[in-house]
Amino acid sequence: MDSNEKVVLQAEDVRRALVRVAHEIVERNPRPPAPVLIGIHRRGAYLARRLQAQLEELLDAEVPLGDLDIGFYRDDLQRRPDAPIVHASHIDFDVAGRTVVIVDDVMFTGRTARAAIEALFDYGRPARVQLAVLADRGHRELPIRPDYVGKNLPTSRAEHVHVRVSELDGVDEVAIEAGWVGVESMATA
Amino acid sequence: MNHLLSIEDLDREEIERIVEQARRFAEVSDREIKKVPALRGRMVLNLFYEASTRTRSSFELAAKRLSADVVNFAASGSSVEKGESLKDTVLTLSAHKPDAIVLRTPWAGAAELVSKWCSAAIVNAGDGKHEHPTQALLDVYTLRQRLGGIDGASIWIVGDVAHSRVARSNIIAFQRMGAKVTVAGPPTLIPRGIEALGCEVRFTLDELDSADVVYALRMQRERMSESFLPSLREYAAWYQINGRRLGPRQVLMHPGPVNRGVELSGEVVDSPQAVITAQVEAGVVVRMAVLYELLAGSGMRPKGASPGPAGARQPQPDPDRPENVKQLA
Numbered sequence: 103m104d105s106n107e108k109v110v111l112q113a114e115d116v117r118r119a120l121v122r123v124a125h126e127i128v129e130r131n132p133r134p135p136a137p138v139l140i141g142i143h144r145r146g147a148y149l150a151r152r153l154q155a156q157l158e159e160l161l162d163a164e165v166p167l168g169d170l171d172i173g174f175y176r177d178d179l180q181r182r183p184d185a186p187i188v189h190a191s192h193i194d195f196d197v198a199g200r201t202v203v204i205v206d207d208v209m210f211t212g213r214t215a216r217a218a219i220e221a222l223f224d225y226g227r228p229a230r231v232q233l234a235v236l237a238d239r240g241h242r243e244l245p246i247r248p249d250y251v252g253k254n255l256p257t258s259r260a261e262h263v264h265v266r267v268s269e270l271d272g273v274d275e276v277a278i279e280a281g282w283v284g285v286e287s288m289a290t291a
Numbered sequence: 292m293n294h295l296l297s298i299e300d301l302d303r304e305e306i307e308r309i310v311e312q313a314r315r316f317a318e319v320s321d322r323e324i325k326k327v328p329a330l331r332g333r334m335v336l337n338l339f340y341e342a343s344t345r346t347r348s349s350f351e352l353a354a355k356r357l358s359a360d361v362v363n364f365a366a367s368g369s370s371v372e373k374g375e376s377l378k379d380t381v382l383t384l385s386a387h388k389p390d391a392i393v394l395r396t397p398w399a400g401a402a403e404l405v406s407k408w409c410s411a412a413i414v415n416a417g418d419g420k421h422e423h424p425t426q427a428l429l430d431v432y433t434l435r436q437r438l439g440g441i442d443g444a445s446i447w448i449v450g451d452v453a454h455s456r457v458a459r460s461n462i463i464a465f466q467r468m469g470a471k472v473t474v475a476g477p478p479t480l481i482p483r484g485i486e487a488l489g490c491e492v493r494f495t496l497d498e499l500d501s502a503d504v505v506y507a508l509r510m511q512r513e514r515m516s517e518s519f520l521p522s523l524r525e526y527a528a529w530y531q532i533n534g535r536r537l538g539p540r541q542v543l544m545h546p547g548p549v550n551r552g553v554e555l556s557g558e559v560v561d562s563p564q565a566v567i568t569a570q571v572e573a574g575v576v577v578r579m580a581v582l583y584e585l586l587a588g589s590g591m592r593p594k595g596a597s598p599g600p601a602g603a604r605q606p607q608p609d610p611d612r613p614e615n616v617k618q619l620a
Contacts, residue, residue, distance in 0.1 A: 171315075173329075174327035174328060174329040174357075175327065175328055175329075179329060179587055179588070180332075180587075180588070182587075182588050183588055184587075184588045185583055185584055185586075185587030185588045186587075187312070188312070188315055188316070188329075188583075189315055190314070190315040190316075190317070190318045191318055192318070220328070221327075223324075224322050224323065224324040224326075224327065225322055225323055225324075226323050
């Protein structure tokens with residue numbers, strides 16, 4: 103393991119955080135129809151799949167699951183040197199009139215969430231949109247806040263937060279990698 | 292990628308990247324709102340000196356699906372009829388600062404010339420008998436959707452090869468993707484030396500059953516100034532793809548518009564082997580992928596072009612043409 107990196111959530115912590123988020127979603131949305139889940143490519147989509155299993159058990163109802171790539175909606179599309187690879191989105195149910203919970207791995211500046219909300223509205227007009235993230239690392243640049251947070255991670259801007267999921271990375275964990283030490287003070291996790 | 296002038300400029304990896312990107316874009320057409328903001332604020336100019344239904348409309352639709360603004364300019368009914376040259380037309384229209392110009396002309400090499408006259412990204416939508424690269428890309432896309440892959444496939448391109456820019460682009464693209472290409476047709480319509488592109492040449496359809504894919508070309512009567520054939524009936528008797536010549540497991544392609552009863556019989560156009568409408572559908576997503584590749588991103592491309600104030604590319608000064616630089620600056 104990289105010596106610059108500190109694991110702050112182990113697999114068991116990730117599991118517990120997702121269980122808690124699932125319970126909070128049920129508390130906030132007790133009446134049918136069940137909310138629908140839309141995970142943001144790529145790791146948000148895997149986290150959404152796990153939340154789906156939890157929610158279906160808690161609600162004893164079917165919870166539709168989709169995934170969304172926000173590449174087309176990035177606000178820095180014209181500033182990046184090259185066009186980013188865009189993956190296909192899969193939302194094969196009607197979002198109109200439903201409560202949609204957008205699921206992402208890390209909440210940072212809020213720009214991804216903004217893009218996701220814009221993208222979502224191209225599929226229909228949801229009744230309500232909520233946001234669930236596994237880790238909130240702060241440093242918001244837009245007036246957006248998550249409704250459900252697995253873990254608050256105070257970080258410095260120079261640090262990197264890595265969320266790993268077993269499907270892609272072989273392990274479930276959240277780690278903080280140090281950036282340029284000394285440029286900004288190291289925050290404690 | 293700065294321009295798309297010729298399929299020859301693309302290696303296999305680049306063709307695969309565009310085709311793969313196009314596959315992902317297909318989903319946009321299924322949404323309630325069939326457009327994404329990727330190219331918001333960009334302008335695409337369609338400059339067409341030749342008749343076209345599907346190419347122009349699919350470029351227009353592709354640009355609109357990506358939220359670009361589209362200006363259509365057809366040579367008929369414009370100053371071109373008053374004698375304005377291609378260069379003057381391009382320089383005049385460049386004053387509107389298009390980010391991309393989609394160009395179709397009857398003159399081979401025009402797209403490349405225009406790319407030297409202005410700062411926009413040029414997409415060759417057909418230049419005379421030379422090339423039609425987006426057609427080749429959408430045909431690769433269509434075949435991959437139908438066959439899974441085209442490595443090792445035997446593809447016969449049949450008919451009026453001499454007047455066909457589609458044939459030229461497709462011979463190159465299919466071979467680059469690993470297919471074996473044979474061209475077939477009457478000797479007067481097969482250009483001498485075409486084997487130099489790496490394809491085989493046949494003057495009869497006797498071995499057509501060895502093909503996995505039959506790609507029929509349109510008989511381009513508008514480009515024929517002298518007689519290449521005794522009659523269209525004679526051509527049809529020898530080279531028409533019909534129910535007798537087309538096998539049940541072969542895939543039939545045609546770039547459109549079809550001359551029913553000439554290069555294709557009516558029955559095969561409507562047969563399950565034909566993927567002609569799939570080719571038209573592929574046209575939109577593939578052209579979306581091309582425009583996205585050329586216009587998304589800041590334009591910090593290898594040649595060192597940098598984004599201008601409105602995200603437009605800076606003109607690349609050509610020392611031989613100081614008057615152009617002044618025009619465009």
